[in-house]
Amino acid sequence: MIAFSNTVKRYPNGFEALKGVSFSIERGEIVAVTGHSGAGKSTLLRLAAGIELASQGSVLVNSQNVSQLKEAGLAVMRRNLGLVFQDHKLLFDRNVFDNVALPLSIAGFSHLESGKRVRAALDKVGLLNREKAAPITLSGGEQQRLCIARAIVNRPAILIADEPTGNLDQAYAETIFDLFRSFNQVGVTVLLATHDESGLERLNCRRISLERGNVTA
Amino acid sequence: MRGWLTTHANACGRAVRRLLAQPTVTLLSVFVIGIAITLPLGLYVAFANVNAAAGRVSTEPNINVYLALNASEQETRDLERRLKSLGGVDRVAFISRESALQEMKRVANLAELLGSLEVNPLPHAFAIQPTAVDAATLEALRKEITTLPKVESLTMDFEWAQKLKRFATFAERIVLLLGLLLATAVVFVTGNTIRLQILTQKDEIEVSQLIGATRRFIRRPFLYFGAFQGLLAGLVAVLTVMAFVWWAGVEVRALTASYGGDFSLRAPTLNQSLGVVAFSGLLGWLGAFLSVWMYLRRVSGR
Numbered sequence: 278m279i280a281f282s283n284t285v286k287r288y289p290n291g292f293e294a295l296k297g298v299s300f301s302i303e304r305g306e307i308v309a310v311t312g313h314s315g316a317g318k319s320t321l322l323r324l325a326a327g328i329e330l331a332s333q334g335s336v337l338v339n340s341q342n343v344s345q346l347k348e349a350g351l352a353v354m355r356r357n358l359g360l361v362f363q364d365h366k367l368l369f370d371r372n373v374f375d376n377v378a379l380p381l382s383i384a385g386f387s388h389l390e391s392g393k394r395v396r397a398a399l400d401k402v403g404l405l406n407r408e409k410a411a412p413i414t415l416s417g418g419e420q421q422r423l424c425i426a427r428a429i430v431n432r433p434a435i436l437i438a439d440e441p442t443g444n445l446d447q448a449y450a451e452t453i454f455d456l457f458r459s460f461n462q463v464g465v466t467v468l469l470a471t472h473d474e475s476g477l478e479r480l481n482c483r484r485i486s487l488e489r490g491n492v493t494a
Numbered sequence: 495m496r497g498w499l500t501t502h503a504n505a506c507g508r509a510v511r512r513l514l515a516q517p518t519v520t521l522l523s524v525f526v527i528g529i530a531i532t533l534p535l536g537l538y539v540a541f542a543n544v545n546a547a548a549g550r551v552s553t554e555p556n557i558n559v560y561l562a563l564n565a566s567e568q569e570t571r572d573l574e575r576r577l578k579s580l581g582g583v584d585r586v587a588f589i590s591r592e593s594a595l596q597e598m599k600r601v602a603n604l605a606e607l608l609g610s611l612e613v614n615p616l617p618h619a620f621a622i623q624p625t626a627v628d629a630a631t632l633e634a635l636r637k638e639i640t641t642l643p644k645v646e647s648l649t650m651d652f653e654w655a656q657k658l659k660r661f662a663t664f665a666e667r668i669v670l671l672l673g674l675l676l677a678t679a680v681v682f683v684t685g686n687t688i689r690l691q692i693l694t695q696k697d698e699i700e701v702s703q704l705i706g707a708t709r710r711f712i713r714r715p716f717l718y719f720g721a722f723q724g725l726l727a728g729l730v731a732v733l734t735v736m737a738f739v740w741w742a743g744v745e746v747r748a749l750t751a752s753y754g755g756d757f758s759l760r761a762p763t764l765n766q767s768l769g770v771v772a773f774s775g776l777l778g779w780l781g782a783f784l785s786v787w788m789y790l791r792r793v794s795g796r
């Protein structure tokens with residue numbers, strides 16, 4: 278489903294964040310990318326989502342070489358991914374419902390049609406009663422769950438989440454990890470980055486350990 | 495097809511909501527752009543009217559030849575013969591200085607003043623009806639007549655009408671140029687309003703692109719916005735010019751009625767009006783397109 282082979286990412290300033298990384302993730306797997314801050318976790322996820330392009334080597338997603346996709350192809354690919362960003366990227370000028378509806382409007386759903394799907398997504402993350410709320414009034418954990426609802430509303434086959442439990446306290450973090458586990462159980466391929474050891478134990482999944490741009494395990 | 499319709503309807507709806515969200519800003523932009531379009535359109539209509547007026551005035555050429563005051567009767571008859579023998583001359587009518595004076599007393603109510611003169615200051619004259627009407631032939635004819643003996647001066651009646659026509663044509667070109675200039679200004683003004691909008695929606699654009707929106711999708715509501723704004727501005731311009739023509743028409747009719755004329759001003763036709771509105775919409779669309787295009791090019795790494 279996702280395959281990196283000898284993938285190098287060199288940023289414009291010359292810094293090599295990934296120094297030849299190879300691995301592959303099968304359909305339906307749940308995989309955690311671990312490592313210290315600055316190890317290259319976010320870089321790896323951005324390459325998988327086509328937000329950054331590999332400098333060398335290849336990144337295959339759904340057997341498509343991401344580097345070779347044109348703008349339209351890339352957009353189609355992104356629409357079939359669920360992305361949870363480290364910094365949430367919520368829109369604070371609209372309510373919870375409209376934040377979750379954004380991917381659907383991009384996919385060409387009318388406002389009417391999206392209602393059901395948005396509520397289903399909000400229900401899964403336990404925010405159904407907050408649909409009219411402004412995101413700014415949500416707690417950190419709720420904002421994170423809102424972000425997840427937006428990522429899954431399009432029923433993606435692959436979910437990519439960058440430090441989804443970032444700075445949440447333990448109890449919150451556990452519910453988030455349980456959420457990813459439950460998505461994985463219905464067949465979604467999950468790739469997430471985290472350095473939360475207790476969370477990793479709870480997930481008990483395959484790991485890709487990064488250290489200064491190299492895979493160590 | 496249904497998806498296509500939905501995306502367009504969505505984009506359209508968003509554009510309208512954005513227009514209505516800041517009614518003052520929208521009105522201001524629409525009026526600024528409207529004025530920029532009113533200017534060339536108004537001048538165009540004005541000059542088209544001048545042109546039409548010039549067209550109604552007789553442009554039949556008519557050459558008046560004035561003789562020297564000391565021309566003898568023999569010299570006058572010689573000149574008449576030579577004038578009649580010239581190529582391109584249709585008719586030659588003699589106007590004696592006496593009849594000219596009588597005529598002048600009659601039309602101009604100058605009887606008293608002219609009567610007080612001891613000598614008749616007017617020369618003999620010939621009114622010539624040429625067969626040719628084109629400028630070059632007439633000019634040649636004029637040169638030839640000037641060289642004839644005892645010809646003091648010469649006027650061509652049609653000249654002012656032709657000059658007016660030439661001026662109107664020239665003016666139309668100036669208006670076209672002005673229109674082009676202001677059209678560019680409209681594109682930039684729209685581009686700028688869109689740029690400000692983009693700035694308030696930076697986050698949304700960024701997130702949308704990250705989760706799979708194409709540039710076309712991002713652009714669409716802005717394009718509708720620019721086009722709608724342009725269409726409204728075009729409408730404002732057309733209505734302004736129409737109102738002006740109507741107002742000026744009342745004045746002109748009052749003026750020409752006293753001369754027994756039946757002159758009325760021409761407003762832009764329906765087709766012209768629709769054309770202007772559509773063109774204005776197109777300019778708005780273009781301004782929006784350029785603005786979004788530049789923004790997306792700047793922010794996207796690829």
Ligand SMILES: Nc1ncnc2c1ncn2[C@@H]1O[C@H](COP(=O)(O)OP(=O)(O)O)[C@@H](O)[C@H]1O
Nearest residue numbers: 288290292294313314315316317318319320321
């Ligand atoms: N856009 C960038 N330009 C230059 N260096 C970057 C850029 N993004 C990340 N890096 C560097 O790449 C390394 C890996 O970053 P990142 O992938 O964010 O690590 P992690 O997510 O594991 O903390 C870091 O040293 C970081 O400073």
Ligand SMILES: [Mg+2]
Nearest residue numbers: 318319363439
């Ligand atoms: Mg990171």
